[in-house]
Amino acid sequence: MNAPQGDGSGSGTQVRHGGSPGRSRGRNRGADRVMVPDADFTSYYGRPIVKAAPWEHDIAYYLFTGGVAAGSSLLAGGADLTDRPGLRRAGRIGSLVALLLSIVALVHDLGKPSRFLNMLRVVKLTSPMSVGTWILSLHGPFAGLASAAELVGMLPTRWQRGPVRLLLRLGRPAGLVGAVTAPPVAAYTAVLLADTATPAWHDAHEELPFVFCGSAAAASGGWAMVTAPVAEAGPARTFAVGGAAVELLMAHRMEASMGLSAETLHTGSAGRWMRASKVLTAAGAAGALLGGRSRVLSVVSGTALMAGSFCTRLGVYEAGMASARDPKYTVVPQRERVERGEQVRHQG
Amino acid sequence: MIGRNSLFGPLDPAPDAGYTDPPKRKGFFTDTSVCIGCKACEVACKEWNDVPENLFEMLGTSYDNSHSLNANQWRHVAFIEKPATKPAVDLGMPAVGAPVSDVPEDEKPDFQWLMSSDVCKHCTHAACLDVCPTGSLFRSEFGTVVVQDDICNGCGYCVAACPYGVIDRRKGPEGDPKVGIAQKCTLCYDRLTDGQRPACAAACPTESILYGDVDELRQRADERVALLHERGVMDARLYGNDPDDGVGGTGAMFLLLDEPEVYGLPPDPVVTTKDLPRMFTRAGQAGTALLIGAALSFVRRRR
Numbered sequence: 001m002n003a004p005q006g007d008g009s010g011s012g013t014q015v016r017h018g019g020s021p022g023r024s025r026g027r028n029r030g031a032d033r034v035m036v037p038d039a040d041f042t043s044y045y046g047r048p049i050v051k052a053a054p055w056e057h058d059i060a061y062y063l064f065t066g067g068v069a070a071g072s073s074l075l076a077g078g079a080d081l082t083d084r085p086g087l088r089r090a091g092r093i094g095s096l097v098a099l100l101l102s103i104v105a106l107v108h109d110l111g112k113p114s115r116f117l118n119m120l121r122v123v124k125l126t127s128p129m130s131v132g133t134w135i136l137s138l139h140g141p142f143a144g145l146a147s148a149a150e151l152v153g154m155l156p157t158r159w160q161r162g163p164v165r166l167l168l169r170l171g172r173p174a175g176l177v178g179a180v181t182a183p184p185v186a187a188y189t190a191v192l193l194a195d196t197a198t199p200a201w202h203d204a205h206e207e208l209p210f211v212f213c214g215s216a217a218a219a220s221g222g223w224a225m226v227t228a229p230v231a232e233a234g235p236a237r238t239f240a241v242g243g244a245a246v247e248l249l250m251a252h253r254m255e256a257s258m259g260l261s262a263e264t265l266h267t268g269s270a271g272r273w274m275r276a277s278k279v280l281t282a283a284g285a286a287g288a289l290l291g292g293r294s295r296v297l298s299v300v301s302g303t304a305l306m307a308g309s310f311c312t313r314l315g316v317y318e319a320g321m322a323s324a325r326d327p328k329y330t331v332v333p334q335r336e337r338v339e340r341g342e343q344v345r346h347q348g
Numbered sequence: 349m350i351g352r353n354s355l356f357g358p359l360d361p362a363p364d365a366g367y368t369d370p371p372k373r374k375g376f377f378t379d380t381s382v383c384i385g386c387k388a389c390e391v392a393c394k395e396w397n398d399v400p401e402n403l404f405e406m407l408g409t410s411y412d413n414s415h416s417l418n419a420n421q422w423r424h425v426a427f428i429e430k431p432a433t434k435p436a437v438d439l440g441m442p443a444v445g446a447p448v449s450d451v452p453e454d455e456k457p458d459f460q461w462l463m464s465s466d467v468c469k470h471c472t473h474a475a476c477l478d479v480c481p482t483g484s485l486f487r488s489e490f491g492t493v494v495v496q497d498d499i500c501n502g503c504g505y506c507v508a509a510c511p512y513g514v515i516d517r518r519k520g521p522e523g524d525p526k527v528g529i530a531q532k533c534t535l536c537y538d539r540l541t542d543g544q545r546p547a548c549a550a551a552c553p554t555e556s557i558l559y560g561d562v563d564e565l566r567q568r569a570d571e572r573v574a575l576l577h578e579r580g581v582m583d584a585r586l587y588g589n590d591p592d593d594g595v596g597g598t599g600a601m602f603l604l605l606d607e608p609e610v611y612g613l614p615p616d617p618v619v620t621t622k623d624l625p626r627m628f629t630r631a632g633q634a635g636t637a638l639l640i641g642a643a644l645s646f647v648r649r650r651r
Contacts, residue, residue: 044426044612045409047416053508054517074642082646111502111517111528115482118501122483126355126621129505130481179642183635190634191627195479195620196508202620205627209634217641239645246637324508331609334616344594344618346357 043327052324058105060317069098070186071220077179090228096147128191139181146175186216199261200323207254217243222305244285264319273315281308358591365487373491375599377565383556385463392551419518419531428462468533472596473619476506492535500529511617594618
């Protein structure tokens with residue numbers, strides 16, 4: 001049948017000319033692993049109830065680059081304090097590249113990109129996007145300053161005078177502020193997704209911040225393993241392995257706690273992303289753990305860790321989109337609450 | 349303004365938003381038992397608010413060709429054809445619907461209509477408004493939720509936040525000045541400030557759409573559902589009238605004749621920001637763990 005605006009598609013079985021929505025069985029979407037039996041539920045011609053976020057993949061990419069930026073700032077700060085110039089450089093440059101990509105993705109996804117600065121009209125604690133904008137506005141300039149100092153430090157010595165010298169001096173304090181303000185950058189994106197009516201995102205709100213922070217550590221550690229000298233990259237390997245472990249463990253717990261919408265993490269394109277993420281993250285962590293100072297293994301496992309983190313972000317993003325497009329994930333849990341007499345009601 | 353129930357629970361939204369001495373909260377009571385599916389509300393809304401075309405398609409979904417509430421459809425009449433329910437015992441009560449005919453029972457069509465004009469709920473706790481990062485969405489003095497077109501930057505966050513799937517980012521037609529920004533029912537804010545009824549309520553020929561003070565509408569809804577129950581229409585139920593529900597009650601409430609999901613409404617909607625304190629707590633814990641993890645990665649190796 002006609003599926004205008006691409007939101008009511010795929011539900012053809014429930015759309016009959018002049019027919020009634022009636023009770024319909026949830027479709028088997030080529031599930032390779034059915035966690036919960038298909039539930040009987042009623043919908044209006046199979047159309048979605050909640051709307052999927054009108055975002056493109058930019059936002060999923062941003063989830064990844066934001067994580068890399070945050071973790072890289074942390075690694076750069078630690079490297080600066082422990083006298084590891086190679087690791088510091090890798091971290092600061094990683095942070096700069098990731099921040100620039102983040103800003104491009106964020107602005108590009110607006111319906112009116114020219115009004116990007118309207119984000120700064122208000123400070124609104126009930127809006128994770130507002131909170132996130134201010135977190136980025138705090139973190140970005142300091143991390144950027146540290147990165148600029150790093151780039152200037154690579155210039156020939158004879159150019160390093162006057163304001164350039166000042167910039168070099170500011171590198172450490174700016175980098176440390178950047179490091180301290182980095183964790184909120186990695187964590188808030190989980191709240192950004194969870195604070196929606198999108199079933200698979202909201203249902204994940206207990207564990208998603210840990211998954212994303214772990215993913216940020218794994219990806220930034222991976223970046224440093226690829227780009228920093230192996231002799232200095234020890235902390236990056238530890239950071240990456242720890243992050244990968246947290247990501248895998250918390251993703252596992254998340255799938256158990258989400259309820260029905262966890263299904264969307266196992267099926268369709270989200271399922272493929274999540275499976276790839278687990279394999280890559282586990283393999284990358286094993287390589288980081290066992291590879292030690294091998295240059296080749298460092299590059300391979302660092303790349304795997306970054307790719308794993310990227311897949312996690314895409315998987316979570318796609319799962320949310322799928323859960324919004326299928327009314328089942330909105331109706332069934334709510335209907336079950338009603339049937340149990342456990343509607344959400346304000347108590348006293 | 350942060351009060352005790354600012355995120356969840358019964359509340360009068362306009363004073364909570366900072367208005368001193370606002371007018372009484374305004375809303376709709378849409379009584380679907382008298383809706384005849386004429387779509388006058390859809391047309392009046394489009395005419396008054398200059399809402400552009402939505403789509404021109406035959407959807408094959410009964411008489412519903414406007415598909416859903418979205419940026420270009422601020423009133424949407426749902427049409428459901430379902431097998432007729434015959435009363436188990438004829439109580440000899442006055443029936444709702446057509447007068448008694450002499451057509452034999454088995455020759456009558458075996459279905460009944462459900463028709464309902466859906467609209468933005470103007471929630472007491474409006475997720476769209478809560479999550480809007482620019483302040484474009486605001487609470488009016490009438491307790492309604494309105495988009496300021498010249499502020500919205502089209503981030504689309506409100507779209508994902510609405511538990512009813514009402515608000516949407518306008519995608520077309522090309523050249524429309526509001527393409528790219530969030531759009532939805534304003535409860536005809538401009539008409540309200542002039543003491544007039546919203547266009548849809550004014551156009552409704554059966555008074556299926558009632559406009560008025562929310563507390564009075566809640567009372568009328570209670571009376572109406574009691575009357576229908578008395579007449580044997582036991583399927584009649586109210587939707588959105590409970591100030592203790594997941595969104596703190598809606599400004600636009602409904603009388604339905606079947607389960608909400610039959611009409612495309614969520615059976616137990618909850619404002620997502622109810623859980624926001626918990627989400628920020630968990631994010632804070634995760635961020636702290638990340639900071640400590642980074643520090644430990646270095647400390648353990650310090651020579």
